[in-house]
Amino acid sequence: MHYVIIGNGVAGITAAFTLRDRDPHARIAIISGESDYFISRTALMYAFMDRLNLRDLEPFERKSYDAKKIERIRGWVTNLDAGIVTLNGVRKIHYDKLLLATGSVPIQPNWLGLESVRTGAVNFVSLQHLEACEQLAPTTRRAVVAGGGLIGVELVECLTHHGIEVDFLVRDSWYWPMALAKEEGEIIAAHMRRHGVKLHLNHEITQVTADAKGRVEAVKTSQNIEFPCQMLGICIGVRPAIDWIRGVTTARGIQVTNSFQTSLPNVWAAGDCAELPNAQIEQIWYSAKRQGELAAKAMLGDTVNYQAPLFYNSAKFFDIEYTTVGAAASESFFHQVPGKDISFRIMHENGAVTGFNMLGSRWDHTYFENWIHERRTLKEVLANLHQAQFDVEFGRIPTPHD
Amino acid sequence: MIKNRLLHDVKNRGISAWFLSAVFTAFYLVLYFTERLTPIAQAIGLDSKWTLYGALYTLAVTAGGIHVIRKYKHNRYQVIRTVTVIVIQATFAFSIPLLLKFFQQPEYYFSYFWPLKMEYLTPSYIFSLPLPFIIYSILGSALLVPILGVFFGKRWYCSWVCGCGGLANTFGEPWRHLSDKSTTSWKIEKVTVHAVLGITILLTVLLFISYGTGNTYRQLANFQTLYGLIVSSILAGVVGVGLYPLGGTRIWCRFACPMAALLGLVQKIGRYRIKVKENMCISCGLCSKYCEMGIDVRAYAQANKSFTRASCVGCGICAEVCPRGVLKLENFSPPAATKAKLVQIKTAPRG
Structure with missing residues (x-):
């Protein structure tokens, strides 16, 4: 039996270890374009703030992959067929059972002028984003971060830590109305302001300008105010990373049954990229870990009937x-x-x-x-x-x- | 930016860290093996280099302690613990021994016990002291240390009372994260720390036999001298503090301290543990990174396993740095635990 897992995030790696615990002899391979070893994505901010080294982001000792005989393959999967995935357009990898755990990618806005920005605009959800941020920070005096959710505030904290003046632009009339009532939003807003963050509510970016070299220079908002910046953090949300996927049915995410089965036989999906039967997509660390484990059990032949638990x-x-x-x-x-x-x-x-x-x-x-x-x-x-x-x-x- | 880079260098084994390590090591070598510090001590009116050392040590614990209290001012466990460490250092480990000496009494440190301080169960030394000191010394090691260990874990001593731990948790704060977290170092630690404890016990037993039989053996005296040189001077001082900027602050405590080894064994059968909140860990690794004893706390947290590790000194920093509040130090008693899942609500029945 050859299990192949695409994506070494928390869903993928939890699945790999679950498979190994139950099946000591199967071949298990995990493919990642992002990193050689599983990293804790939630800790990217602590690496940016110099509280952790890159190596500290790895939750398992490197030797444990050999000990558990989990083969790690580096590369981006470009094509998915029955029984075969293609790596970087060339290398074919055969599978008996496949798990898609490709995670999320940042949502890219259609702000006027963003396409002319060659450097300075960043996201903050992958190792590559972290590298880009670390490269830009030393030459950044002012930054703008757009997006009133969790990743936005993480990036704001990191930039503030590096002595960068941050304008934090939030579309809504208080911070994170999706999850917080006004009172809590205001407590957090006041707290951020005490940390030197310039929080601007009811502001939405409409236009981005770059300098002659293509480095972001300023943004203009719906209130027609211009904020100069050398870095622009785009943290307006994430969506399932399914752009390359053909051959399985997708909607917003990869459509799965309550046992994480996709439309293609012997292919399962779990974590951020999976869309459950009620069109629900769970996109947090805990759900990815939970789904990864259960998808692996389904792949092993267990009866799984997943209902998202209380949030x-x-x-x-x-x-x-x-x-x-x-x-x-x-x-x-x-x-x-x-x-x-x-x-x-x-x-x-x-x-x-x-x-x-x-x-x-x-x-x-x-x-x-x-x-x-x-x-x-x-x-x-x-x-x-x-x-x-x-x-x-x-x-x-x-x-x-x- | 320059300040950040310098801080990074000194905290992460950069050139400045190597330089500091050389300075600390040189200081301990000069202190233990030369008399160069004696004239300096006398020049400022102190009777010996050891009093000067005590003053410097207390200063380092106090200054570092104030920094730690400011850093963790929102965490009452850290504030209370650090204040205790400073007060005990300034009194039991510095001014009280000085006062005792002033009043022609033995220079006794009430915050140290056998097996950390070999002399306090070395019969030829301890039986030469007045009776109250003999009683304190014996009851301290035989009752106080293990009983408190059963109820509160080794933390009551290692991170609340002990001077070595006190220096590590105050002055050593910038380097706490440098401890090695590998399972290999855990294996090594288990061998070395228990070996030192074994040697300490053996030496103590032999000294009692020698004292009881009234015989003095030259080899035993050599053994005792060698123990003092290697364990008390080189391991606890030169290596223990000298390597702060390179290997973290608890090298001595973790790999060699016989007291830590003994309390660790007590801790394993006692009540203390680190409770892990179910399914809340995000595997960020801050807990492991900032564990001065090199425990891979994250391995337990992400597996939802509450745990007791013999080496854990209960400093509580893993719980402090955890961004999701997953960890909690507690003196756990099993009956309460079985109740924990069945929350009994005492108010009126629901309609």
Whole structure:
């Protein structure tokens, strides 16, 4: 049996190790155009900030790939056929079972003038992007970052760390309305401003200009304001990396069944690139890890019927940690610890708690999940909130009920 | 930019780091094997080079400690721990011994115990002291150290009380990430640290036999001198601190300290552990990078495994640097753990 996996991100690598754990004898190969070894994409920002070396981004010791007999192949897959994938247009690799775990690519905007920019415009989701950013940073005095999501704020933090003056342009009227209510958005906005970030809400880039050498020079926004910059971070979202894929049915992503099977026999897909039957695409680290493991089990012949579990995620905005579980609802309880970047939001509807948005303190999300599944009332949850705290010893935050 | 580059150089084995390492090593060689520091000590009114060393050590712990407190001011575990380290260094490890000497008492360090300080269970030395010191010394090693170890892990000593750990966690902060994280170094550490503990125990037993039988053996005296030279001077001082800028700050603690070895064994059967939050790790590796003991914390975190490693000194920096709040130090007691998953809500039944 020859398993081939395209993409050595967290979905691909989790699948590879799962396959090996269950099948000690199969041939397992994992193909990547990005890197020789699996890296933690979520840690790119810490490498940019010099808190980690490139080597530190590798979550597994290099020798473990040999120990687990996982063959690593470097190159970009250009074509997919029944039983064969083509690498860099030439090398043919045969497979018995294939997993597509190609991940995401940044969404490219159609701003006027962007096509004339040859250098200075960056994304921030791959090793190659990191290299580009590191090369540009020393010659950058001012930067513009566009996009009010998680990767945007990460890039802003990195650039600020390097002493670069950053204009952070956010389209919406507060930071990240997709996930945060206005109060939380404002806490984070104020926090970023204290770190020297110039946050501009309700601004959308309309035009980009480059200098004679093709280096980005300025952007103009919907409010007709011009921001000079030598670097432009484009962080307006990601989409499944499926541009090269032919032969399997795709919509926004690669369409899969609840057992991660694509339209082509013996081909599965998992992680950011996979589109589930309800048109759902899960694009976070945790879902990729989960899907990678389950797709591998499906490839091994297990019965898998994947239903995306209750949503949870975590992030960090400069110094503010963030935990979210569940979903928004018509009503919510909100409390901010006076004078601190710490807040609790508990969403509830029809007497039952549906979700949590917590800033600035640490929580064990599994408690929240249980309470949501058990349809606990707001009163019950508030009375027991302290049990879910995960802050350091001596560092417990008083809960709103206290 | 220039400041960042210099900082990078000194923190990442650049030229300046090698230079500093040479300076630290030279300092310890001069301190241990020459009398060059004696006139300097006397010139500023101190009685010996050892008092000068104690003053410098306390200064380094205090200055480094203030830096650490500022850096981690939002983390109460770090603040309380670091204040404790500074206070213990300034009192038990510096001013109290000086005062004792002033009042014609033995120069005793209440923050050190056998097997870190060999003398405190060396019969010819300890039985020459007044009775309270004998009692403290024996009860300290036999009861205090292991009992606290069972309840709180080795951290109560290694990162709250000990001077070696104190210097590492304050003055040594810029180099904590340089510890080797490979599984190979873990294998080496297990051999060396337990070998030193074995030798320490053997030497102590032999010294008691010799004391009990009233015989003095020349070979035993040589053994004791050699132990002092290699373990206490070269490994703890010259190598332990001299290599801070190149190999990280806990080389001595990790590979050679008999106290750390003993407490590590206690820790494995005790309550202390690092709790890992389920499915929240993003494998970024900051925890492993900043572990001064070279533990690959990420390997446990990404596998959702709460764990206790013998070498963990409980400094808590893995939990501090984790951007997703995945790790938590705790003194875990199993009955509470079984309750953890079944959250009992005491309020009125749901409608």
